[in-house]
Amino acid sequence: MTTTYAEASPGTATALEERIRQDPARFRVLTGDRPTGALHLGHYFGTLHNRVRLQEAGVEVFVLVADYQVLTDRDVAERLTATTEGLLLDYLAVGIDPARSVIFNHSAVPALNQLLLPFLSLVTVAELGRNPTVKDEIAHSRQASVSGLMYTYPVHQAADILFCKGNLVPVGKDQLPHLEVTRTVARRFNERYGQVFPEPEALLSTAPLLLGTDGTKMSKSRANSLALSADADETARLVKGARTDADRHITYDPEGRPGVSALVLLAALCLGRDPHAVAEEIGGGGAAALKRTVTDAVNTRLAPMRARRAEYARDMGYVRSVLRAGNERANAEADATLAQVREAMGSPV
Structure with missing residues (x-):
């Protein structure tokens, strides 16, 4: 029986941290944010400072600006250029170093998104419908009706993680069902077509929940x-x-x-x-x-x-160049992975 991370013991996290400390170069992290507004202290203590910690430890970190996924719970994507540049400024300000980490945006990496179709063939409608995180996101959706993007969001995330062969994903407990979909996609692809993808591990966040000024979750x-x-x-x-x-x-x-x-x-x-x-x-x-x-x-x-x-x-030209360089690196990774997928599936190149 496959053990899910929701069932893992606290000792698992300690052992994982020790493996990271001993050999950080064996790990590649995929993490990121949707450009839907300004990042806040909840983000800083929940994820941002941890990204910097992993980067400083020698782990390779890919940071995704998930601009396509803005549409997950919104009917339109507004002010994407401004919000993306705001994210970039926050990333650089907190210490994410573009010389050691890759910052890129979703829409600039077409090969990444081409992984979605074969990945969708590896999960059932029932499995997507049972995902508790999806249910919660649907309940709090801003859309007039639930879109297909909302329903298939965990598979999109699987493509985000696996395109760069990410094998370590920092998550909170509420995101474990999403990561379990990614692990399922990787495992089923490998069983059906041959070994291509790692099954990424969850690096569980120990950050406490920060409430906002109104006493509810900071958002x-x-x-x-x-x-x-x-x-x-x-x-x-x-x-x-x-x-x-x-x-x-x-x-x-x-x-x-x-x-x-x-x-x-x-x-x-x-x-x-x-x-x-x-x-x-x-x-x-x-x-x-x-x-x-x-x-x-x-x-x-x-x-x-x-x-x-x-x-x-004061130098937005440099800030934009960071994203361009990150997009080039991400495209190279995605193109190589897509070529492997096509070869494994016997598809024409």
Whole structure:
């Protein structure tokens, strides 16, 4: 019986981290974002800083700007050029190095998307319908009706991961069903046509869930996030308006006091400290003291990133050249993989 990553023990993640440490060059990561709005602190602590960590460790990292997949839950793709350039600035500002990582966009790599058709033949309609992540995304879709792209989204992601032979994918637990589809596609292709693809492993995120200023999950679409591109004054304004409660004494109690605890956690992450210690230090200072602490911590943490972002923004020609170079590298990888797939399937080249 095949063990899914949803069933894997905590020790699996520890063992994987040790293998990465011992031989980072054997791993290739595929990760990325849809250009649907500004990246925020939830992205930074959830994924961005981990990409930089893996890059610094010597892992080869491919970062996808998933512009085609904007249409997954939207009827139209708006302001793609501006949002893509915003993503590029954020990537460079947080420390993703184009000399060591490949940044590319979906629409620029046609051979990647040609993998979708054979991959779709390897999964059933019933399997796609059972995917819990797809069900959740359909429930929260912005579309008037569910599109075929939404339904087949996990197979699109399989093409994204496998075109470059990605064998390590950083994910949260909610994304494990998507990765399991990728592993299924790779395994079935190899069984049917011969060994071509790795079955990628999940690098489970240990990042805690960050809530937004309204007490719900921090999200680009909910207007409750602290954007990496925000300046110090805007950050202060957003934190000032964050939801707390009537109890003046500050404690860290995520279940009982989610709004207060979300702010405490944000300060702790930015300061590199334990949230209980941060809450104890604020003590009876109330919401005002808490928000001052959060504002100072966030602005201090983001200050060097903001400075780098502003510097890169003064030379957008360079920023665009980073994407062009990444697209060239991604196209070379995709063309080689597609040639292997055609040969394995006995298709005309």
